Amino acid sequence: MxxxxxxxxxxxxxxxxxxxxxxxxxxxxxxETIKISMHCWQGDDVRGFLNRGQELTGGISVTGSYPGAARTPEELRADLEQAFALIPGKHKVNLHAIYADTDEQVELDKLEPKHYERWVAWAKEQGLGLDFNPTCFSHENSKDGFTLSHPDENIRRFWIDHCKASRQIGAYFGEQLGQTCVTNVWVPDGFKDNPVDRMSPRKRLKASLDEVFAEPIDPRYNLDAVESKLFGLGSEAYVVGSHEFYMGYGLQNDKLICLDAGHFHPTEVISNKLSSLALFTSGILLHVSRPMRWDSDHVVIMDDELLEIGRELVRHDLLGITHIGLDFFDASINRVAAWVVGTRNTIKALLRAMLxxxxxxxxxxxxxxxxxxxxxxxxxxxxxxxxxxxxxxxxxxxxxxxxxxxxxxxxxxxxxxxxx
Incomplete structure (x- = not known):
């Protein structure tokens, strides 16, 4: 044309x-004012750069072996640039902690803003914002399926310190880039089979989160979010951080509540939750995904649920309090194309709602x-x-x-x- x-x-x-x-x-x-936070982990199958070769855990599984996965931060940034060149508007990149770009050998609990300076310099050049996530999976200290709710105090301490460090990194992003960073906490904690004690892990998780969020951070630079899940691979019977847990915690502590489209019952949709949650919270974080079979994290298409999410955000004027991020990973197709398809569709859904x-x-x-x-x-x-x-x-x-x-x-x- x-x-x-x-x-x-x-x-x-x-x-x-x-x-x-x-x-x-x-x-x-x-x-044009709406920024989609495009997730970096589609580009390399959630491997990151801190612990290359580490087995994926925490209910995360990436299928496919399409050629071209990014192997270095430079390759990942080049792929992101290619994707953004095909997507209208200026947006954000959502980083996990394991994507640190550093020549140091550093553990998750010792991460500092300096380990992400190259990401910030690149984001400035590209006119992009950055969001952040502590990586509480695929690590020796998460191999038994528990992190912030672990019964071992030393392991809990490791993850508490990692999440505290992540908030400081998020604040660094926000201050340097002039765009508020959303730092989202998700942990895979749970049991594969029926537990006897559902309360104690949740008490430990609450206490850990209280410590993680104890230090005030200027909301101009960093906003905290907490993300729930119904069940996962290895936590089919019980997830410590359920929707009820995090909704209560977020409302009580003025944190953004993250709704992931794939983290609920297969017949449950997040679009129908937005108008209720918005009455009681100061902000919402969305992880837009496509749960073909529960949390299968397929590339976002313009299906009925995506259109309903767009309509709910527009009809109730929720775009001002909602942060929209993507969360899918597919190694069976071109990874750059996956970003482009998912991000363009998300923007299209918002446009359709506005029209x-x-x-x-x-x-x-x-x-x-x-x-x-x-x-x-x-x-x-x-x-x-x-x-x-x-x-x-x-x-x-x-x-x-x-x-x-x-x-x-x-x-x-x-x-x-x-x-x-």
């Missing part, structure tokens, strides 16, 4: 939406006119949001529609294949 054709299609779509009071120019200005006549739909519902509510909702499913999306991509200098695939394939042949 040529540039004039893109402009022409956009103008026609703009006129259609204007009939319902929707200003597409203003919608795109708002869309709905929300106020008219709310008014029809308030008046009991459910006929109009249904009819208008269905008709808007075929409105030309794609023309608006194409125009947005073109205006941001990124490929329109599937044109980006050629660039990924060329990058694969020129760069990824050579990695073996």
């Amino acid at each position: 040529t540039e004039p054709a893109i402009q022409q299609a956009y103008e026609a779509a703009k006129a259609l939406y204007a009939q319902h009071g929707i200003d597409t120019d203003e919608v795109l200005k708002k869309l 709905e006549p929300v106020e008219a739909l709310k008014q029809a519902e308030l008046e009991g006119d459910y006929t109009t509510r249904l009819a208008l909702t269905e008709e808007f499913k075929s409105y030309p949001f794609g023309a608006v999306w194409d125009y947005y991509c073109a205006s941001k200098g990124v490929p329109v529609r599937e044109q980006w695939i050629r660039q990924v394939k060329a990058y694969e042949q020129d760069v990824l294949v050579a990695r073996g």
Whole structure:
């Protein structure tokens, strides 16, 4: 499609939406302000650089052996740059602690901001923000499935110190980059089979978290989040950090509550939780994933749940208090393409939600006119949001529609294949 054709299609779509009071120019200005936190671990299959060769644990499993996984921080950053070149807007990168870029041999509990200076310098050059996560898995001290709730005080101390160090690194990111860093705590603690004592591990986890968060940090630089899970590989019967645990802890201690799309019952969705949680919390963190079979972390597609997440955020004006991150890892396809597909889809879902006549739909519902509510909702499913999306991509200098695939394939042949 040529540039004039893109402009022409956009103008026609703009006129259609204007009939319902929707200003597409203003919608795109708002869309441009939304930052998606793209997870670094898709690029190297959650291996990191601190403990190369360490077996993945904590319920994490990556399948596939597509060529080209990043082996060094430089390769990972190059792959991220390629992905961002195909995604409209300026966004963030979400780092796990194991992605430290340092020549030192350093343990997780001894990490410091200096071990991420190269990441910060790169982010400044690229105009990106950084988010952070302590890595409480794939380590000798997590091999039995417990970290912050471990009965061994010495092991708990190791993980407490690691999480405290992570918050300082997050604050460093926020101060250096001028964009608030969200530091998210998730731990894999739990039992494979039915426990006798469900309370004691949760008491230990609460006490550990209290110590982790004891030091105040300027919220301009770092915001803390806590993430729950229903069950995991090796913790099928019981997870210490359940949704109820972290919802209570987050509300009581004013922490962001992280909702991961794959961390609930297979028939449960996070979109339906947003309007409830937003009434009681000052902020929400999303990990957008696709749980084809529970927490299988498939690449995000524009399915019904992704669209509902976008609608809930837009309809209830929650974008200002919600931090949107991605969390999937697929080694069966080109890893750069996985980033591009998932991130572009997440932005598209938000755009589609912004292009709905929300106020008219709310008014029809308030008046009991459910006929109009249904009819208008269905008709808007075929409105030309794609023309608006194409125009947005073109205006941001990124490929329109599937044109980006050629660039990924060329990058694969020129760069990824050579990695073996």
